[in-house]
Amino acid sequence: MQSSSILTMSDIAISFGQVKALDGVSLDVHRGEVHGICGENGAGKSTLMKVLSGVYPAGTYTGSIQFDGHDVGYRSINDSERDGIVIIHQELALSPYLSIAENIFLGNEQQTRGVIDWNSTNAEAAKLLARVGLRENPSTPVLELGVGKQQLVEIAKALSKNVKLLILDEPTAALNDEDSAHLLGLIEQLRDQGITSIIISHKLREIKRIADSVTIIRDGKTIESFSMSEPDATENRIIRSMVGRDLNNLFPPRDPDIGDEVLRVEDWTVYHPVDTSRKVVDGASFSVRAGEIVGFAGLMGAGRTELAMSVFGHSYGTRISGRIYKNGTEIQARSVGEAISHGIAYATEDRKRYGLNLIKDISENVSSAALAKLSRAGVVDRNREHKVADSYREKMNIKAPSVSAITGKLSGGNQQKVVLSKWIFTGPDVLFLDEPTRGIDVGAKYEIYGIINELAAQGKAVVVISSELPELLGLADRIYAISEGRLTGEVARADATQEVLMEYMTAGKD
Structure with missing residues (x-):
């Protein structure tokens, strides 16, 4: 008899040095449902999905995973994709200069004896595009598409791999209301077709609308899981579990x-x-x-x-x-x-691309728009730079061990605090x-x-x-x-x- 659960992750734990990123997390996802995962930045949501997909391979974590009725422990993303698990990350993994069709079948080329069959490639891509409701020529370069359409190309790519479990990480973060509504409607259609989805999102109204059940993770631990059909399955309950306290007013008094x-x-x-x-x-x-x-x-x-x-x-x-x-x-x-x-200061909407140098540390990012304040004869005083950044780390409650931490490794909320610190430092x-x-x-x-x-x-x-x-x-x-x-x-x-x-x-x- 087929289990009602397609995925069961039990007591998953993983550490990086002295930091315990996951500490006994459990997750149970039912076949054919949309399952929401909620938690603050840094709670462990993405780490859990990397464990599942093989980015962190079996042996680097403890605990057990069952998928589609079998014990699994993937060594790579290719292994999990062969079983039908596909993750669409917030930063889309498309090649902008390749066509839609080429992106859909990249690494999974339609070929005969080692030669790509372009007629078959474009024909199959057209079928997949129709399935996700994207009216574009398969030969269109991806760079000509907006972010909403690129999301649909990613889903078409997942469908080409006979996906059983589709994982979407903040899928509507960069979308307008119309594109968001279309994407959520598509997820509902896929559910009707028997495809199970996990959606990670900070937009609780979307979770309320689309999710059949939800799991809350906080500080690397599972706090609770519940059906969204329960009478008390409210946004306030999700918030309380996410942050460990009530936020009766979402905006501080002023x-x-x-x-x-x-x-x-x-x-x-x-x-x-x-x-x-x-x-x-x-x-x-x-x-x-x-x-x-x-x-x-x-x-x-x-x-x-x-x-x-x-x-x-x-x-x-x-x-x-x-x-x-x-x-x-x-x-x-x-x-x-x-x-x-x-x-005059301007903090960009795209902090990862334009607001920060993600491979530099916090101190270098904080000082970057006002180096003249810290320089003498064109030479930056690194000790003063460090002290200034450390004062902002404390004032802004930037959660990092020191200002020498690489900015790209911070959570989204802490990165945003670094962006604000950079511009506030300009005076x-x-x-x-x-x-x-x-x-x-x-x-x-x-x-x-x-x-x-x-x-x-x-x-x-x-x-x-x-x-x-x-x-x-x-x-x-x-x-x-x-x-x-x-x-x-x-x-x-x-x-x-x-x-x-x-x-x-x-x-x-x-």
């Missing part, structure tokens, strides 16, 4: 003390850097005051990031026009260095924070919100760009909505609702 205007941007217009005939920001005007948190709401591609980056030293776009006023005086910020000298008066909590768990979000509130309390002017409307509603004193490059509305905190913002965000051009 009593705003708003002062004079610090930054005003007037009639700001930006054209696309490649297609120079396309306007991406169209006559935008906005302001932010000392001690104020101003939000920017907009759908993906609306122009929020382009607006902020272009104001920050023309770091995006071409044919830029408009005026910037700092404390009532017009300034020029035509380069990043010039913007920094005027007290800014205005901070643009672009998606400051993307890919961060609920506990770390609360800490980041506290840091943002503290910056405002110090009299900084803070601009927060976020795709999560509840985040803007919980943080911002005023919110601007942007649609198709135009600012379409300005809403005070007291008047702001998701419905009001969405109406402005979807407003087309006159």
